[in-house]
Amino acid sequence: MIKRKGTRKNKRKKDNNSQSGHTLKDVSSEMKNVPFSCIVKPVGARCNLRCEHCFYLDKDELYEPAPSGVMSDQLLESFIRDYIASQPPGAREVNFVWQGGEPTLAGLDFFRRALELEKRFAPSNMQVHNSLQTNGTLLNDEWGKFLADNGFLVGISIDGPEHLHNRFRPDAAGRGSFEAAMRGLKVLKRNQVEFNVLTCVQSDNSMHGGEVYDFLKSQGAAFMQFIPIVEHLDGPPNPLDPRPPESENVFRLTERSVSGEQFGRFMIEVFDRWLDNDVGSVFVQSFDVFLGLMLGYPSGVCVHSRRCGRGVVVEHNGQVYSCDHYVFPEYLLGSLQEGKSLRQMCDSSYQCAFGMAKERNLSRTCRECSFLTLCHGGCPAQWTDRGKHGEYGLNHLCAGYKMFFQHALPVLQAMGQALRNQRPAAEWKNYYTGVPETGAE
Ligand code: SF4
Numbered sequence: 446m447i448k449r450k451g452t453r454k455n456k457r458k459k460d461n462n463s464q465s466g467h468t469l470k471d472v473s474s475e476m477k478n479v480p481f482s483c484i485v486k487p488v489g490a491r492c493n494l495r496c497e498h499c500f501y502l503d504k505d506e507l508y509e510p511a512p513s514g515v516m517s518d519q520l521l522e523s524f525i526r527d528y529i530a531s532q533p534p535g536a537r538e539v540n541f542v543w544q545g546g547e548p549t550l551a552g553l554d555f556f557r558r559a560l561e562l563e564k565r566f567a568p569s570n571m572q573v574h575n576s577l578q579t580n581g582t583l584l585n586d587e588w589g590k591f592l593a594d595n596g597f598l599v600g601i602s603i604d605g606p607e608h609l610h611n612r613f614r615p616d617a618a619g620r621g622s623f624e625a626a627m628r629g630l631k632v633l634k635r636n637q638v639e640f641n642v643l644t645c646v647q648s649d650n651s652m653h654g655g656e657v658y659d660f661l662k663s664q665g666a667a668f669m670q671f672i673p674i675v676e677h678l679d680g681p682p683n684p685l686d687p688r689p690p691e692s693e694n695v696f697r698l699t700e701r702s703v704s705g706e707q708f709g710r711f712m713i714e715v716f717d718r719w720l721d722n723d724v725g726s727v728f729v730q731s732f733d734v735f736l737g738l739m740l741g742y743p744s745g746v747c748v749h750s751r752r753c754g755r756g757v758v759v760e761h762n763g764q765v766y767s768c769d770h771y772v773f774p775e776y777l778l779g780s781l782q783e784g785k786s787l788r789q790m791c792d793s794s795y796q797c798a799f800g801m802a803k804e805r806n807l808s809r810t811c812r813e814c815s816f817l818t819l820c821h822g823g824c825p826a827q828w829t830d831r832g833k834h835g836e837y838g839l840n841h842l843c844a845g846y847k848m849f850f851q852h853a854l855p856v857l858q859a860m861g862q863a864l865r866n867q868r869p870a871a872e873w874k875n876y877y878t879g880v881p882e883t884g885a886e
């Protein structure tokens with residue numbers, strides 16, 4: 446049983462007319478052909494740190510009567526069997542994404558069992574991939590060896606050098622977690638575990654984009670993800686009806702939230718540092734995504750996809766939610782414990798409506814924007830602002846996205862042209878015209 450916390454009441458709406466002219470039924474069947482993925486939380490929201498900008502910590506309070514434990518063996522087995530069986534016919538690979546809270550709190554034996562079950566249920570011609578998102582503080586060489594031996598891709602959270610990382614990432618005793626995270630990073634490097642660094646961009650470190658980038662690079666990070674923190678006091682906008690609570694008439698954000706301009710400046714500083722020396726040797730996820738979109742590839746991230754809703758969360762107790770940013774009672778799709786299959790839940794009419802709401806409820810300002818094909822309005826969980834026509838549903842980060850596109854687009858387009866000519870992106874200068882094909886409004 447779960448109780449409501451930290452969100453306003455969002456009513457599920459019946460709406461059968463999409464603005465693109467397709468009915469919900471049409472798009473639902475289209476959505477069902479898109480493979481889905483699961484983020485699994487083996488210990489729920491439980492974490493050894495108390496990061497102030499973590500949107501997941503208080504999820505523990507959703508569960509009654511006891512705080513979350515570890516996913517049971519029985520549930521783990523049902524989940525792995527079901528997830529593998531839910532892959533589209535002929536699928537040759539499946540990805541398990543282990544996240545938290547802090548998933549290493551589940552212990553190594555939990556993951557050893559998970560791997561045994563993956564081997565047992567996956568057909569011999571299916572490749573199984575595992576990734577783990579961790580704060581790194583509990584890693585030791587036993588973990589390092591296990592992760593390396595089993596080909597895990599590890600995401601480790603580091604928000605910059607010590608003074609920036611420690612600003613919002615204390616442990617349970619209130620001490621900064623930087624040193625412990627650095628020890629974890631050393632474990633990964635020593636054991637040659639494939640890793641990327643995930644950096645939360647909040648109001649504080651957002652003023653230091655170049656410094657953060659230089660630091661991560663100095664630590665050997667060759668793959669970087671920058672995640673803007675937009676933290677709600679009353680729960681995120683409902684993509685199906687992105688209006689603020691009537692009592693407030695605005696979406697209230699915490700002071701730790703990064704503003705659009707701050708995020709834009711941060712990403713521009715990172716981009717300029719990267720451009721100076723690191724094109725082709727350091728990979729920044731969003732730059733890759735924008736480059737891919739310009740070349741006609743689908744977005745590798747839901748945030749910049751036309752639709753979303755194909756990445757659900759599986760909680761430690763078997764409950765399945767629409768998205769990592771929507772682990773609230775209103776977005777509960779069902780439970781593996783009730784015998785519902787993941788495919789049933791992911792293909793339910795509610796989840797299809799949730800996924801297509803991003804396209805259907807996109808603000809008029811976004812629809813008219815010349816950056817739409819790259820941005821796609823960003824994540825609906827950040828649709829807290831009003832657009833230029835006064836409409837609800839504009840992304841809080843819009844100003845930052847625009848700043849970044851205006852700055853980086855001519856270079857990204859030159860890189861795209863180099864790649865189309867079978868040349869490395871690093872040769873972008875040979876293709877640079879300085880004129881963006883897509884201009885600002
Ligand atoms: S709501 Fe945001 S995070 Fe969730 S699937 Fe959509 S774009 Fe992704």
Ligand code: SF4
Pocket residue numbers: 810811812814815816817820821822823839840842843844846847
């Ligand atoms: S840049 Fe702003 S207006 Fe344009 S698509 Fe993105 S969020 Fe919408």
